[in-house]
Amino acid sequence: MRTQVGIIGGGPSGLLLSQLLHLRGIETVLLEKHSRDYVLGRIRAGVLEHGFAELMREAQVAERMEREGQVHEGFFIAHDGVRDRVDLHALTGGKSVIVYGQTELTRDLYEARDRLGGRVIHNAEDVTPHDIATQRPYLTYRLGRQAARIDCDFVVGCDGFHGVSRQSIPPEHLQVFERTYPFGWLGVLSRTPPVSPELIYATHERGFALCSLRSSTLSRYYIQVPLSDTVEAWSDEEFFQELRCRLPEDVARAMIIGPSIEKSIAPLRSFVAEPMSFGRLFLAGDAAHIVPPTGARGLNTAASDIYYLYHALLDHYLNGDDRGLEGYSQRALARVWKGQRFSWWMTMLLHRFPDNTPYEQRLQRTELAYLLSSQQALASLAENYVGLPFA
Numbered sequence: 001m002r003t004q005v006g007i008i009g010g011g012p013s014g015l016l017l018s019q020l021l022h023l024r025g026i027e028t029v030l031l032e033k034h035s036r037d038y039v040l041g042r043i044r045a046g047v048l049e050h051g052f053a054e055l056m057r058e059a060q061v062a063e064r065m066e067r068e069g070q071v072h073e074g075f076f077i078a079h080d081g082v083r084d085r086v087d088l089h090a091l092t093g094g095k096s097v098i099v100y101g102q103t104e105l106t107r108d109l110y111e112a113r114d115r116l117g118g119r120v121i122h123n124a125e126d127v128t129p130h131d132i133a134t135q136r137p138y139l140t141y142r143l144g145r146q147a148a149r150i151d152c153d154f155v156v157g158c159d160g161f162h163g164v165s166r167q168s169i170p171p172e173h174l175q176v177f178e179r180t181y182p183f184g185w186l187g188v189l190s191r192t193p194p195v196s197p198e199l200i201y202a203t204h205e206r207g208f209a210l211c212s213l214r215s216s217t218l219s220r221y222y223i224q225v226p227l228s229d230t231v232e233a234w235s236d237e238e239f240f241q242e243l244r245c246r247l248p249e250d251v252a253r254a255m256i257i258g259p260s261i262e263k264s265i266a267p268l269r270s271f272v273a274e275p276m277s278f279g280r281l282f283l284a285g286d287a288a289h290i291v292p293p294t295g296a297r298g299l300n301t302a303a304s305d306i307y308y309l310y311h312a313l314l315d316h317y318l319n320g321d322d323r324g325l326e327g328y329s330q331r332a333l334a335r336v337w338k339g340q341r342f343s344w345w346m347t348m349l350l351h352r353f354p355d356n357t358p359y360e361q362r363l364q365r366t367e368l369a370y371l372l373s374s375q376q377a378l379a380s381l382a383e384n385y386v387g388l389p390f391a
C-alpha cells in the first residue's frame with residue numbers, strides 16, 4: 001500500500017491530523033494498535049482551549065462539541081475552607097474554555113473519518129517505522145498473521161508516551177527532559193450531578209483535590225494519593241470521604257455521591273523529548289511530551305503540535321515549501337515548553353509535597369496568597385489556562 005502521510009496512533013492527535021489533511025486532499029493511512037472500543041473506553045481529561053475548538057471546527061467535527069460541550073468562563077481555587085473564583089473571561093478580555101470529554105471528541109473524530117472513508121486500521125500489531133532518515137520511509141505492521149507494508153512520504157508518530165515512534169529515533173539524536181512527582185491522581189467518574197458547575201481546584205494539607213465534570217449528570221473527581229496506593233485500596237466511600245475532607249465545608253455538604261463507574265490512578269509526570277522530528281519522522285502529542293494534568297494542558301498542547309504540522313504539510317504539498325517542516329520541531333517545542341512551565345507551576349502550587357521543608361511550605365502558601373491578591377498574577381494564570389496563541 002502507498003500513501004502520502006503514514007500516521008501511527010489513533011488518539012486525538014493522529015485522528016485530528018488525518019481528518020484535517022484528508023479535507024485538503026492529502027492522503028493518510030492511520031495505524032492504531034488497539035480496537036476502537038478499547039480506545040473509546042479510556043477516560044481522559046476534557047478541558048479544551050479556544051485553539052483546540054478552532055481546529056475541531058476546521059476539521060468539520062465540531063457539531064456535537066458545540067451542542068453538548070459547556071463553555072466555562074471561570075473556575076475556583078479552594079483553600080483554607082474558602083473558594084476564590086478565577087474569572088477567566090474578565091481576566092483574558094473575553095476568553096473561555098470548553099468542557100467536553102476527550103472520549104467524546106475521539107468518538108466524533110472516528111465517526112468523521114468513517115464518513116469520509118478515511119483509512120483507519122485498528123489492531124495493527126508490531127507497527128515499525130523504517131528508513132525514516134531517507135526520502136522513502138515505510139511502515140510495517142501485522143494484522144493477525146498477515147504482514148503488511150505502507151510506503152509513504154512522511155511518518156507521523158501520534159502513538160502516545162509508550163508508542164514506538166519516539167523509540168525509532170536513534171538515542172544519540174534524542175535528548176530527554178523529565179521530572180516525576182512523588183504522587184498520582186486517583187480519579188473517579190460517577191453518574192451524579194457535579195457539585196459545582198465550574199471546576200474546583202482545591203489545595204489542602206492532606207493533599208490536592210479536583211472537582212470536575214463531563215455533563216450535568218456526570219461528575220469527575222480526583223484526589224492526590226501517594227504513588228504506592230492502589231485503586232483496590234480505595235473504596236468509593238473512602239474516596240468520597242477523603243475528597244470531602246479536602247474541600248470547603250459548604251462544597252463537601254452539597255456534594256451528591258454515587259457509585260463509581262470508573263476509577264483509576266495516574267502518576268504525575270513532566271516529560272519532553274527533543275527534537276520532535278528526525279528525517280521524515282515527526283512526533284506529535286503525548287509521543288513527544290507529557291504534562292501533569294493540573295493545568296489541563298495535555299490535550300491542548302497536542303493540538304498545537306497538530307496545528308503546526310498540518311500547516312507545514314500543507315505548505316509542502318500545496319506550495320512546495322518545506323520551511324514549515326524544517327522548523328516544525330523548534331516551533332512546536334517553543335509552545336510545548338510554555339505548557340510544561342505552566343503545568344509544573346500549577347502542580348507545585350496546589351499539591352502537598354511530603355518532603356517539603358517548613359520554609360518551602362511557607363513559600364508555597366505565599367505563592368498562593370500572592371496569586372489570589374494580584375490581578376496581574378491572576379491574569380497570567382488565566383492567559384495560560386485558556387491557551388497561549390499558536391502563532
Ligand code: APR
Nearest residue numbers: 009010011012013032033127159160163285286298299302
Ligand atoms: N502502534 C500503533 N498505535 C499505537 C502504538 C503502536 N506501537 N502505541 C500506542 N498506540 C496508540 C494508542 O493505543 C493510542 O490510541 O496511539 C494512541 C495515542 O493516543 P493518546 O495517548 O491519546 O495520545 P495523543 O493522541 O497524543 O493525545 C493527546 O493529551 O490529554 C492528553 O494524555 C492525554 O491522550 C491525551 C493526549
Ligand code: PHB
Nearest residue numbers: 045046212293294295296
Ligand atoms: C478532568 O475533567 O478530567 C480534568 C479537568 C481539569 C484538569 C484535569 C482533568 O486540570
